[in-house]
Amino acid sequence: MSGFQFSPAVDLPADWRQGLFAGRIDRGEGPTPVIIRGGHLFDVAAIAPTVSELMEMDVSSIEGIDLGELEGFSLSAEEGAPVRLLSPIDLQCVKAAGVTFAVSTLERVIEERARGDASGALAIRQQLEKEVGSGLQTVVPGTEEAAALKSVLIEAGLWSQYLEVAIGPDAEIFTKAPVLSSVGWGQQIGVRSDSHWNNPEPEVVLAARADGTPVGAMLGNDVNLRDFEGRSALLLSKAKDNNASCSLGPFIRLFDEGFTLDDVRAMDITSRIEGPEGFTLEGVNSMSQISRDPTDLLKQCLSQHQYPDGFVLFLGTMFAPTEDRGAAGEGFTHKMGDKVSISSARLGRLINQVTTSKEAAPWRFGIRELMANLAARGLLTR
Known part of the structure; x- marks a missing residue:
């Protein structure tokens, strides 16, 4: 694993103490929904055992159990860490909009x-x-x-x-990853070992309630295999949906008086790739240049399906690296060990390290396991 250590000063926005955030941690018992408010971390599992349920509530009025100052916690993505930081979503469907820039x-x-x-x-x-x-x-x-x-x-x-x-009138909306399969801040992200042309896709990801109301935003990496999709658009699922190919985090920043959808519309997302051989690449994804408004993309997503557990929606990216990393004319592709940092002044920083989908931690904790865990902890009371 990468050994990254979470720091609020680096991985959250400068105004994080004034913001309202939601996500998940694991202190050894299993996934626990938490909120960050006023610089403190609150355990809200007894009120909302899943983030999916939490997003349907007025989070600003929820108290929960005050675990103390966030800065007092040593958050890590490492398996078995005393306080492990997880992907901030659970039962929501993971959708993505493509070709929006x-x-x-x-x-x-x-x-x-x-x-x-x-x-x-x-x-x-x-x-x-x-x-x-x-x-x-x-x-x-x-x-x-x-x-x-x-x-x-x-x-x-x-x-x-x-x-x-x-x-055209219809946006491209596709399913990025199965429920509960996304990885979070600090975890490894995977590309297929048989891909030879691929890249990160730094994006803003909206979190929406079951009725499509956007309640917050987070950073996301829609890891992409350019060679697979380039051979045929019918290979989109293999290009997009692989083990550890969907990263979200570090937390969902919830909309309030200090952070709104207009902030998302004006947001710049910066990305930095640092390779093991000393290669570096930086780029910017400017949401002001998006071709379709985020509300239109949400509506188009809802026109396909209902989402009783809510959904999250990648909004697309203008970042498509073309700089040569190896031979002239061959452009950019990942190398194993690449460190990918995606940042926004209003959302913080999402950092991951690249490996193959085969070598990344296998996805084993699914819906059945989550329900069993919550039941054993006495959190399923309804």
């Missing part, structure tokens, strides 16, 4: 045209930038202007299924 749209088209071969990406990228220009950055999806741009691209032989979801 113009830059990432072009990169998806490049993957498709390169058939998943990173060595052919550079020439295709240059051609698309020349032909499309800034058109994708200004068009509003689903409008007459978008339909006109679609016609132009078809005539030029540049149309793609990715452009359909980028500027």
Whole structure:
């Protein structure tokens, strides 16, 4: 494991003492929902045994058991740690919106045209930038202007299924990970060992109630395999949903007077990759450049399904690293041991270390185990 040590001064926003946060820890008994308020950590398991249930409540009025100052805890992601920090969600469905930024749209088209071969990406990228220009950055999806741009691209032989979801009326919404399978702050993230072109995707992730009301936001890494999806969009599930490929955290920052959905709309998410060979790469995901408003993405998600336990929604990213890490023209891909830091001034820092999905800790604690654990602790009273 990575051995990262959680620090509120580094891993939470500067105003964390004024904010309201929710998440999960394990002090040896099992997953325990907690809130952070006024700098203190509160155990709320007796009131809401799952974070899913907690999100349906008015968290600002919940007391819970005061465990003391957060800074007094030694939080770790290590298995068996006295106080282990877990992924902040449990029973919520994990959904994701794709191709929501113009830059990432072009990169998806490049993957498709390169058939998943990173060595052919550079020439295709240059051609698309020349032909499309800034058109994708200004068009509003689903409008007459978008339909006109679609016609132009078809005539030029540049149309793609990715452009359909980028500027058409229907957003791409997919399931990122099974319930309870996400990893949290400090844990290892996994890429398939047979992938040779992949990258992190730093994103804002909304937490929503069963009725779709957004109640907070957190950071997420939608680990992505570019070669698999580039070979065929029908391989999206293999490109996106693998062991340890979904990271969330460190906590959900709940909306209140000091933090709103407008803060999400204006947010910059920075990412930093530090490789074991000394390689470093930094980038920014600016939510102000998103093509679809977060509320529209929530509505489109709800148009597909009901979510009685609530859901979380990755909002997409404009971060698609193209810098060469190895041979010229082959772009970026992960190496085992990469340290990935995703940060936001309003949400804190999510940090993980890259390994293969085979070598990452296997996912064994599912819904059946969670219910048995809560029952044994006397927390299932209804």
